Amino acid sequence: MSAVTLPEGDWIRGISIRQPYAACILAGAKTVENRPARWRTGWVLLHTSKTIDRTALRTPLVDRTIRDRQLVTGSVVGIARITDCHQDPAGAPLCSEWAFQDAWHLVLADVQELPLPVPARGQVVPWKPTPDLLARVFQQLPDFRP
Template sequence: MSAATLPEGDWIRGISIRQPWTTAILTGAKTIENRPRPWRAGWVLLHAGLQIDRPALRLPLVARTIRGRDLVTGAVVGVARITDCHQDPAGSPPCTEWAHPGTWHLELADVQALDLPIPARGQLGPWRPTEDLVAQVLQQLPDLRP
C-alpha cells in the first residue's frame, strides 16, 4: 500500500507532550502518557510542545532517562501506538513508575523516533495532522501503516 492509498480520516492523530516527557517516551523507558481524559487506541504523532517542564528535569528518573539527549521542541519527533487507556484502581500502586495518580494512562507501544524532527504546531487534546505532515512522517517511516 502506498502513501497515496492510505485510508483518509482518523487513522492517525497528534498528541502534544512537553519535554522532557516526549524524549523519555522516545527512549522506550516511559511507556505511558498521563492525560486528564481517556483517549482511544490508535496511532499518534508524538509532537514535542514548545514548552519544557523545567522542574521535571531535576527528577532523578527523568534525568537518568534523557541524559545526553537533545530536547527538541515545536516539532513532530516520532510516532507511537496507543494500545490501551486506563486508570489505576483507587489505593493500588501505580502501573509504572511514570504513572501519575488520578490520571488516565495511555499505554504506548511501537514507538519510533524520526531521524529528522518535523517542525509543526500542536494543540491541547488529540489533534488531526495535515495530509502534508503525515506525508513528511511517511517519508521517514515508509512502513508505518494503520
C-alpha cells in the same frame, strides 16, 4: 525510497507532550503518558510542545533517561500506538513508575523516532494532522504499515 500508502479517514491523531517527557518516550523508558481525560486507542504522532518542564529535568527518573538526548520542541518527533487507556483503581499500585494517581494512563507501544523532527503546531487535546504533515512524517518511515 517508496511512498507509504496510508489509510483513508480518521486513523491517526497528534498528541503534544512537553519535554523532557517526549524524549523519555522516544528513549523507550516512558511507556505511559498521563492525561486528564480518556483517549481512544490507535496511532498518534508524537509532537513536542514549545515549552520544557524545567523541574522535571532535575528528577532522577528523567535525568537518567534523557542523558545526552536533544530536547527538540515544537515538532513531530515520532509516532506511537496507544494500546490502552485506563485509570488505576484508588489505593491500587500504579501501573508504571511514570503514572500519576487520578490521571488517565495512555499505554504506548510501537514507538518510532523520526530521523529528523518535523516542525508543526500541536494542541493540548487530540488533534488531527494535515495531509501535508502526514506526508512529511511518513516520508521518513518508508517501512511503516498501520
